[in-house]
Amino acid sequence: xxxxxxxxxxxxxxxxxxxxxxxxxxxxxxxxxxxxxxxxxxxxxxxxxxxxxxxxxxxxxxxxxxxxxxxxxxxxxxxxxxxxxxxxxxxxxxxxxxxxxxxxxxxxxxxxxxxxxxxxxxxxxxxxxxxxxxxxxxxxxxxxxxxxxxxxxxxxxxxxxxxxxxxxxxxxxxxxxxxxxxxxxxxxxxxxxxxxxxxxxxxxxxxxx
Amino acid sequence: xxxxxxxxxxxxxxxxxxxxxxxxxxxxxxxxxxxxxxxxxxxxxxxxxxxxxxxxxxxxxxxxxxxxxxxxxxxxxxxxxxxxxxxxxxxxxxxxxxxxxxxxxxxxxxxxxxxxxxxxxxxxxxxxxxxxxxxxxxxxxxxxxxxxxxxxxxxxxxxxxxxxxxxxxxxxxxxxxxxxxxxxxxxxxxxxxxxxxxxxxxxxxxxxx
Amino acid sequence: xxxxxxxxxxxxxxxxxxxxxxxxxxxxxxxxxxxxxxxxxxxxxxxxxxxxxxxxxxxxxxxxxxxxxxxxxxxxxxxxxxxxxxxxxxxxxxxxxxxxxxxxxxxxxxxxxxxxxxxxxxxxxxxxxxxxxxxxxxxxxxxxxxxxxxxxxxxxxxxxxxxxxxxxxxxxxxxxxxxxxxxxxxxxxxxxxxxxxxxxxxxxxxxxx
Numbered sequence: 001x002x003x004x005x006x007x008x009x010x011x012x013x014x015x016x017x018x019x020x021x022x023x024x025x026x027x028x029x030x031x032x033x034x035x036x037x038x039x040x041x042x043x044x045x046x047x048x049x050x051x052x053x054x055x056x057x058x059x060x061x062x063x064x065x066x067x068x069x070x071x072x073x074x075x076x077x078x079x080x081x082x083x084x085x086x087x088x089x090x091x092x093x094x095x096x097x098x099x100x101x102x103x104x105x106x107x108x109x110x111x112x113x114x115x116x117x118x119x120x121x122x123x124x125x126x127x128x129x130x131x132x133x134x135x136x137x138x139x140x141x142x143x144x145x146x147x148x149x150x151x152x153x154x155x156x157x158x159x160x161x162x163x164x165x166x167x168x169x170x171x172x173x174x175x176x177x178x179x180x181x182x183x184x185x186x187x188x189x190x191x192x193x194x195x196x197x198x199x200x201x202x203x204x205x206x207x208x209x
Numbered sequence: 210x211x212x213x214x215x216x217x218x219x220x221x222x223x224x225x226x227x228x229x230x231x232x233x234x235x236x237x238x239x240x241x242x243x244x245x246x247x248x249x250x251x252x253x254x255x256x257x258x259x260x261x262x263x264x265x266x267x268x269x270x271x272x273x274x275x276x277x278x279x280x281x282x283x284x285x286x287x288x289x290x291x292x293x294x295x296x297x298x299x300x301x302x303x304x305x306x307x308x309x310x311x312x313x314x315x316x317x318x319x320x321x322x323x324x325x326x327x328x329x330x331x332x333x334x335x336x337x338x339x340x341x342x343x344x345x346x347x348x349x350x351x352x353x354x355x356x357x358x359x360x361x362x363x364x365x366x367x368x369x370x371x372x373x374x375x376x377x378x379x380x381x382x383x384x385x386x387x388x389x390x391x392x393x394x395x396x397x398x399x400x401x402x403x404x405x406x407x408x409x410x411x412x413x414x415x416x417x418x
Numbered sequence: 419x420x421x422x423x424x425x426x427x428x429x430x431x432x433x434x435x436x437x438x439x440x441x442x443x444x445x446x447x448x449x450x451x452x453x454x455x456x457x458x459x460x461x462x463x464x465x466x467x468x469x470x471x472x473x474x475x476x477x478x479x480x481x482x483x484x485x486x487x488x489x490x491x492x493x494x495x496x497x498x499x500x501x502x503x504x505x506x507x508x509x510x511x512x513x514x515x516x517x518x519x520x521x522x523x524x525x526x527x528x529x530x531x532x533x534x535x536x537x538x539x540x541x542x543x544x545x546x547x548x549x550x551x552x553x554x555x556x557x558x559x560x561x562x563x564x565x566x567x568x569x570x571x572x573x574x575x576x577x578x579x580x581x582x583x584x585x586x587x588x589x590x591x592x593x594x595x596x597x598x599x600x601x602x603x604x605x606x607x608x609x610x611x612x613x614x615x616x617x618x619x620x621x622x623x624x625x626x627x
Binding site: 055056057058060121123124126127130131150153154155157160161 | 242243244245246249250260264269270271274277280281355357
Binding site: 264266269330333335363364366 | 451452453454455458459469473478479480483486489490564
């Protein structure tokens, strides 16, 4: 069971790495960075949250140094998504919406991955939640700072809060109904709330036009 | 004696954590961030210097992961101070002055805490002084970078210099007259010099009006 | 032999530390920072790449804490170069060119130092190349972010790419023809290509005038 869940977590981490790399590659294309700059930012975004988490917890060498899967996921994803995004028409907000939706998936997945890593190290639950928020939000923060955009985490109430509540929900459900359901319910919960926030912001922006 | 001083150091760290969290919450209120953004920045400011110090020295997990006191100090302090600061009248420089005075207390306290941690790890005295400067200044630097303000450490001669000289003074006095006096004298010295610098800058700014 | 090469590596690290500190001190003088601010940025630039490398790999305390040579190289170099740069005439691009040439030397040297440190820790070759790029580029990135300038690594194709190819070349040559030639050829290769890129950018800028 634990082995099976470890591999579920591994898959979730790889998927989160891929979507965050994709979100940063789209941002790079939107800001007309060249391919190399966009790829550098994509890799930093994809592995940034987990890297800070590992450094805070003292898990060294950090995760992507001992397992090549993460770099070999982030780099090709960034290159492909950069070319896709440069071919999408600009100015209609479609790329920004896709970027934010991918970011929402990454936020939810990385939050869970972070909480579980902290859990394995047997930290206090309050620390596990904080580590979840850091793992979930730091990647996007690195992307936004490197792209000279105000990070969502500082701009929006419902960004870090979703990560905070989602991580707490996971910890509660984990004790009550087991790991699989806890992962599933808290992931879907975080994702749905974040997507609703994004859709409402969209509509608010459109209704202003 | 050592036990007593350890607990003095613990209290100093908690006080420094509180004042730096307060300074960042005021900055957040001044820049009209929402409560959540201000709290995130406040926590990063309050524990940032010590976190970088612990990472450089290899003291992991970093200090606030193994002892919850620091997070449980920074978060409520940030929330309370945010509401106080949003209620203070803006435009008369009172909030900025309070922010800088709290920052001065944090600079002096965290410098001493940093030097002592380095001392305990038996680093060279020059390194102990540098670790003191890092512990003392990085929190405020994180606050200013996240708030998109030029950090004082890059703008003002008498910011990092006070930390540098105060940390060196502590190390000299520690050998000559013992730890208690060394802590007291170097703390008061750093604080007084920094408050004079702030008051003079104030007066200079006012006399320009 | 290994001992001899270790000391060659030590000398290369010290030289790289000196040139990166010098490049940042010139940048500080160009942006009219005071001496203290310029020195702080110079030290962060000179040891920043290696510090991030050591943290990622878990080599703690980081290198400059256990060996004072690096701080005692960076600080005097920054002070001297700051005064030289403030006395050079501004507005003719000479200081910017010198800054970029020093940065090119640092990029090449720190890339090799980073690859070799990773090699010693027996990481995968792909990771060794990435660690080389991080060691080579992060110092300059810190300098540019602190000086509020867009980092070269995000702006120019041929910055991180040179580090990437140079590090790979070193690893190939190291197996084929031995360490000394590998260091020499890949260093000269990286430096020449980077200097050509800088010279071309210069000419392109001049022909626009």
